Amino acid sequence: MMAWWQSAVIYQIWPRSFQDSDGDGIGDLRGIARRLDHLLGLGVDAVWISPFYPSPLADFGYDVADHCNVDPAFGTLDDFDALVAAAHGRGLRVLLDYVPNHTADTHPWFAESRASRSNPRRDWYIWRDPASDGGPPNNWLSEFGGSAWTLDPATGQFFYHAYLPQQPDLNWRNPAVQDAMLEVLRFWLDRGVDGFRVDAIHHLFEDAELRDNPTNPDWRPGMSPARRVIRARTMDQPEVQSAIAAMRRVSDAYANQRLLIGEAYLPIDRLMAYYGTDLGGFHLPFNFHLITTPWSAGAVADLVRRYEAALPRGAWPNWVLGNHDRSRVASRIGPQQARVAAMLLLTPARHADALPG
Structure with missing residues (x-):
């Protein structure tokens, strides 16, 4: 029997710009609930709701200040519960963004961590002494450019951030951190969510x-500043697989096949590890390769064959043509080809041999 997600159409909702229910100019959870019938009419089976958690919005809500609450701009936990009930009543599934790699610098955990070197939560984040010259501990770069280390003058140490300085990385080597973040999953699963899109999973360990x-x-001027280095020490570390397996064990403890989708921009061979040993990792590690492949029949057919050949036995394929981090499909390949792309996504990937070469 197929799992529900193997044939589902999943629609991403950016809450802020989706539907404003109270006239304040900001979309909200009640607004999403009002449009569920519209989504049903489009043939949608599940909605993935981008972050609506309390946040100072340094990175569009991916700097989370409270993983288990709703930002007042979007409503309340009661509004969320009502949305889930309304969706389930229509046969729609609800997926959330789960952001395990980092928090906002306004998160209470980080406030404690930076309070002193002896604070019990100091090791919940990644702190290191300056290098001998007083600079950052090493040459690691932020995804947004510049050093991935920021000095905290009060304690004299640097903290690590794969993204903005306002997004300090959690230390997943600390068992207390892992336990706390797995409890975040349980909090939302207990409220009835059907799964998660797991953000930036390949950055979880350094x-x-x-x-x-x-x-x-190979770096040249004009390329991303973060690509000045090969991120061999800051991405896709072996320990990430055990953390993913722990997330999967949590989701598998709930009925009705809760889905885990992992965001990892990796080469095909490395991406396959994210399905996990005996498929005990992500149900779907996002396959972003179609976004960057030249839009020609031969190139796409070659990609499909290489990806299908690499899939572990029993693993389910997936194809991504766009998301909130990339320009829209029609902007990249034109409106007419966007229609072709939509048809391609609805074509079973197992038919790779039928694609023109």
């Missing part, structure tokens, strides 16, 4: 010895 990343000999 090299324990803080070794420098190798310089990138």
Whole structure:
């Protein structure tokens, strides 16, 4: 019997711009609830709701200040519960964004962590002494450019952030952190959500010895500043697989096949590990390769064959043509080809041999 998500159409909702129910100019959870019948009419089976958690909005809500609450701009927990009930009453599933790699710098955990070197939550984040010259501990770079280390003058140490300085990374090597973040999953699963899109999972661990990343000999001016180095020490570390397996064990403890989708921008061979040993990892590690593949029949057919050949036995494929981090499909390939792309996504990937070469 197929799992529900193997044939589902999942529709991403950016709450702020979706539907405003109270006239304040900001979309909200009640607004989403008002449009559920519209989504049903489009043939949608599930909605993935982007972050609506309390946040100072340094990174569009991916800087979470409270993982288990609703920002007042979007409503209340009661509004969320009503939305889930209304969706389920229509046969719609609800997925949430889960942001395990980092918090906002306004999160109470980080406030405690930076209070002093002896604070019990100091090790909940990644702190290190300056290098011998007083600068950052190593050459790691933020995804948004510049050093991935920010000095905290009060305690004299640097904290690590894969993204903005306002998004300090959690230390998943600390069992207390892992336990706390798994409780976040349970909090929302207990409220009836049907799964999660797990954000930036390939950044969850960094090299324990803080070794420098190798310089990138192929970097040229005009490329992303973060690509000046090869992120061998700051992405896709082996420990991430055990953390994913722990997330999967949590989701599997609930009935009705709760779905885990992992966001990882990785080469195909490395991406396959995110299905986990004996498929005990993500149900669907996002396959973003179609976004960057040249839009020609031959290139797409070659990609499909390579991806299908790499899939572990029994793993379910997926194809992504766009998301909130990328320009829209029609902007990239034109409105007419966007219609072709939509048809391609609805074509079973197992028919790769039928694609023109």
